[in-house]
Each structure stands twice: as C-alpha cells, then as structure tokens.
Amino acid sequence: MAVGLGGFAVERAAAQNAGTPPTWAAPFKRVCGGFPLGISAGDVNLDGLPDIAVVQTQKQLSAGDPRTSAPAQVLIYKNTGSWGVPSNGLSAGPHWTVTLPDAIDPVLIPLHVELVDVNDDNYPDVLVSVGAAEDPTDPPAGYAPGLYYFRFIPALQVFATDPVYYATAVPISRFRVADMNGDQLPDVVAATDGRAYDYSNSDSVRIFYHVADPQAASPFHPEEALLHVDPNNDEANMPTNTCVVGNFHRRGGIPGGTADIVTDSMPILSNNGNASGQFPTFTIYPQTFCSGQSISIDHDMTAGNFRFMNVMTDIATISGINPEIRVFRSPILAGGTPVLSHDCLTDVYPISAFCGEYQPTIKLHGIANAMLNSGSYLDLAATGCDPYVAILLGKGNSKFQIDTNDAAYFVSAMPAADELFAEVAQVIAVDLNLDGKIDLVTSNHYDLNDPPYDGTISVIINTTP
Ligand SMILES: [Ca+2]
Ligand SMILES: [Ca+2]
Ligand SMILES: [Ca+2]
Ligand SMILES: [Ca+2]
Numbered sequence: 001m002a003v004g005l006g007g008f009a010v011e012r013a014a015a016q017n018a019g020t021p022p023t024w025a026a027p028f029k030r031v032c033g034g035f036p037l038g039i040s041a042g043d044v045n046l047d048g049l050p051d052i053a054v055v056q057t058q059k060q061l062s063a064g065d066p067r068t069s070a071p072a073q074v075l076i077y078k079n080t081g082s083w084g085v086p087s088n089g090l091s092a093g094p095h096w097t098v099t100l101p102d103a104i105d106p107v108l109i110p111l112h113v114e115l116v117d118v119n120d121d122n123y124p125d126v127l128v129s130v131g132a133a134e135d136p137t138d139p140p141a142g143y144a145p146g147l148y149y150f151r152f153i154p155a156l157q158v159f160a161t162d163p164v165y166y167a168t169a170v171p172i173s174r175f176r177v178a179d180m181n182g183d184q185l186p187d188v189v190a191a192t193d194g195r196a197y198d199y200s201n202s203d204s205v206r207i208f209y210h211v212a213d214p215q216a217a218s219p220f221h222p223e224e225a226l227l228h229v230d231p232n233n234d235e236a237n238m239p240t241n242t243c244v245v246g247n248f249h250r251r252g253g254i255p256g257g258t259a260d261i262v263t264d265s266m267p268i269l270s271n272n273g274n275a276s277g278q279f280p281t282f283t284i285y286p287q288t289f290c291s292g293q294s295i296s297i298d299h300d301m302t303a304g305n306f307r308f309m310n311v312m313t314d315i316a317t318i319s320g321i322n323p324e325i326r327v328f329r330s331p332i333l334a335g336g337t338p339v340l341s342h343d344c345l346t347d348v349y350p351i352s353a354f355c356g357e358y359q360p361t362i363k364l365h366g367i368a369n370a371m372l373n374s375g376s377y378l379d380l381a382a383t384g385c386d387p388y389v390a391i392l393l394g395k396g397n398s399k400f401q402i403d404t405n406d407a408a409y410f411v412s413a414m415p416a417a418d419e420l421f422a423e424v425a426q427v428i429a430v431d432l433n434l435d436g437k438i439d440l441v442t443s444n445h446y447d448l449n450d451p452p453y454d455g456t457i458s459v460i461i462n463t464t465p
Helices: 002-014 416-421
Strands: 028-031 036-042 051-056 073-077 096-099 109-116 125-131 146-150 164-167 175-178 187-192 204-208 224-228 243-246 260-263 268-271 282-285 300-304 314-318 324-328 348-350 367-370 379-385 388-394 410-412 422-430 439-446 456-460
Touching (some): 036 422, 036 439, 051 109, 073 109, 073 125, 125 175, 224 282, 243 300, 367 422, 422 456
Parallel strands (some): 036 109
Antiparallel strands (some): 051 073, 073 096, 109 125, 204 224, 300 314, 324 348, 422 439
16 A cells, blocks of 8 residues: 555656756748748658648738738748758758649638648648638638648659649638548548638538548548537637647547547537448537636647546647637546536646737747657647747646746747747647757748748757757
C-alpha cells in the first residue's frame, strides 16, 4: 500500500513539472503575397524532410489594399535540408505552386490548407478550403466556396492543375482530416460558417467522406450536411469557424476507430459509429459557457492529450479579443452526459498582458500543440500577441505554465526590423531540421498601415539545449 501511494506521489509530482521555456534561433522569413493564412507541413517529395505549404489569398482583401492583382494560391516551400547558420533551409521561393481557379471571387478567401495523402500513393496531396467573403450581405459573383483537391503527380513531381471541386452551401473556414467512419480512408471535417459573415444561419459541420476507392478521380462524396451545432440558434455570438477531431467521448472505446468532433462553441459531436449505414450518426452534447467567454471569428482550436498517460483528447482554444487560451478536458468515464470540463478561472491563460504596443489587429489567430521544451508533456504555441508566439508549458495534468512578465515565454515570429509590420496569424509546430526539437512556422499578414505590405511566413528554429 505504501509503495503504491509513493509511486502515485512521484508520478503526480512529475506530472506537474513543466520545465523551463524553450530557446529559439532568430526567425527568418519568406515573402508570400499579402495575406497568407493556413499553413501545413508535409513531405511532398518523400525525401524525409517536411516541406511547408501556405495559402495566400487573392488581391483586394481589404478596402485600400495596395497590392495589384494576384491569384489565390497555395505556395509550397521545399525543405532543402541546409539547416546551418543562418538556419534557412527552405527554398527561397515556392518550389511547388497550386493556383486556385479564377472562378473564385476575389473576396472569397482560401483559408486552410492541408498536405495529406488522399489517393493512397504516399505522396501528400493538397486540400484547400475556400470561405469568407468580405461583405456579409452581398454574395459575390462567382461565389464558389468549398473544398478543392489537387492531387500530386509523382511521375512529374508537380501538383495537378485541374482540381476536383466540392461545393459547399456555405463557406468553409478551417477543416480537419481524419477517418470518421472507420474505413481507414481519410475524411474531411469542415467547419462551415464562413468567417466574418453569414447568408443564413449556418453553424454546421460538413463531412466529406472518402469514397471506397482511394484512387478515384473524385475521392470524396459530396458534402454530408451534418449537424447544426448552435443550440441557441444565435448566429451572431456563436460562429462556427473551426473544429477539432479526437476521442472526446468514451463509450468503452470508439467504434471502428472513428473520431468525435468539437467545434468553436464546444459541443461534443459524439460519433455513434457506422453500424447502421454508410456514414456514422452523431449525437450533440452542448457545452455551457463561462461568463465572459467569447467565441469570435478569429477563434482557433488544437487537440491533444494534455494529461499524462490519458487516452482521451483534450482541447486548447485561442480567442480573439484580448487573446486568452482556454483548456477543456474530455470526460474520462463512460456514462452520464458527456461535456468537456473547464474551470472558468484556472483553465484560462490570458496572453495579451505581454503584448504592450503590439496589440493585434488581425482577427485570425492560431494555436498548436507539441513538446516544445525538454519536458515530457505537450506544450502550446499561440498567436494573438503580435509579433510574438506565446509558449505555454504543459504540466502533464492539463494545466499550463506561462509568465506574462517573462519574455522567455514569448518568441518573436519576425526579424527585428519587421516586428512592427507583422500580424501573426497561424502557427504550426514541426521539426524542420530533424534534430528532434520541434520548430515553429507562422503565417504573417502584412500591416495595411506600414509598407512594404508583404505577407510572410516565418520559421523559428528550436535551439533548446
Ligand atoms: Ca520534403
Ligand atoms: Ca497522394
Ligand atoms: Ca473514412
Ligand atoms: Ca528542429
């Protein structure tokens, strides 16, 4: 008995040691249009080195935009492996480029990209979503929101120029790729509410299920309009712009290895499995909000196991105004009504106190999780405090450590000369130089008030001893 208690005590203590903040090399950047948003890592050429894809929007995103015409594209930077000093092992310009069709109206914004192998040839393909019109009341001509699939052609080492297009009734913001129906084929789960607008109440999740043949020319079924996730039907205060997939509701094991979904407004969409038909059904369990908790168009979410040795997936979110990170835990036990647990006081981590003069104006923040320091637990990296990425160190018990008076918890995403110009949007965590330490890549919107109006991506190499 005493041994057991002692072992428990040691494990408990270990699970609360977050360690010290990671250290970083000075960031370097690549110019990529005016308004880069979603980023994704994947090894396009199968050389073992992760390459970086970023979405850039078309011209005239905002009134007064000084840029001239440019198409919406996915720019993919090749990892050259030359990670010396200075560490700049990304190709100087995009090595692969995917251009979205002209039919997409300029005010529709491609928001999210994933490099993922859709057709089972091992080579990552491009999935890119289109959402978000600028004007909330006036559907533009050529209105064409949805999902675009560009397959990679290994023999030519290029991406196809003729995408397969999957229309959605409403714009997609972010999406996730996971197997939702247990057939081992990747499906796409899309949060469809546009970004800043609604033509109609559309807080819903749409799933594009993979067809049975991985190499089919059109690999997905048309959208499966799934579930309206706003229990109050209160569109204005509860946009659905992002979602995560994972094991959020345990029923003695997830049927068929399928995944549950949680969206911005934090309901659990519990996957009931695939027994009765081609596609699973889902049961929605709404979440109660804390007083003062806001969901906005710039919300983002990340899912991971933030509790040491726990099989359930937890969630961290980044809000927009006065950015703060909130952490939600999945219920561990079966039975009862599954809701995420969240302490309105102790599971909230404001980061804006550090920002000082750099109050963000962009309204698209990002959050990612990875082991960033030498500790054993998942940490968080979040934008929203320009030009910094805030680092929250995991304690292994779903709690995180950050000191907004300590610059060690904030790493600048921009070279010093550019710090005032950048609005850091999205962040991903990936080991670019294969040294076992997870690096960061951000997309940075240019500032309308400050030349040179270049959007960039930044690479921040982890130098933690
Ligand atoms: Ca590569
Ligand atoms: Ca492929
Ligand atoms: Ca599937
Ligand atoms: Ca690294």
